[in-house]
Amino acid sequence: MNEEPIFDHEKLDVYQIELLFVAWVAALLTEVRSAAPGFHREVCDQLDRASLSSLLNTAEGNGKRQGKQRAKFFDDARGSAVECAACLDALVARKLATIERVIEGKRLLFRTVGMLTKLVERFDSYRAREDEKPRDEDENDHEDE
Secondary structure, three states, rough: OOOOOOOOHHHHHHHHHHHHHHHHHHHHHHHHHHHOOOHHHHHHHHHHHHHHHHHHHHHHHHHHHHHHHHHHHHHHHHHHHHHHHHHHHHHHHHOOOOOHHHHHHHHHHHHHHHHHHHHHHHHHHHHHHHHHOOOOOOOOOOOOO
């Protein structure tokens, strides 16, 4: 039995795109760090952390059993992906990268955010059902009084 074990989160298309983005970011960060020593630190570190956060929250969210928890982790992953897009904008604004250089990363992020949005919506419906409290039948009996 030589098959590589595959976790459920590895089967998600969004997870695979996030992995591509993490690899893409690693190459970009190497370029930026070698071109502008020291000046890039905050935005590069934030981009590195946010790209990993998106990936890790997607994996962890997919492992949750309750829809409410899954939706929260997928929503956090989506927030980190959007944060990555803002970091790419900051690199361009600081002239540490060109828009042409970051466009591929933004395309990956756009796909990621779209997929995560659909996952959040899917599991948010579970969240709404889990949050519902049993309705007290007498609660609205006196609304007209």
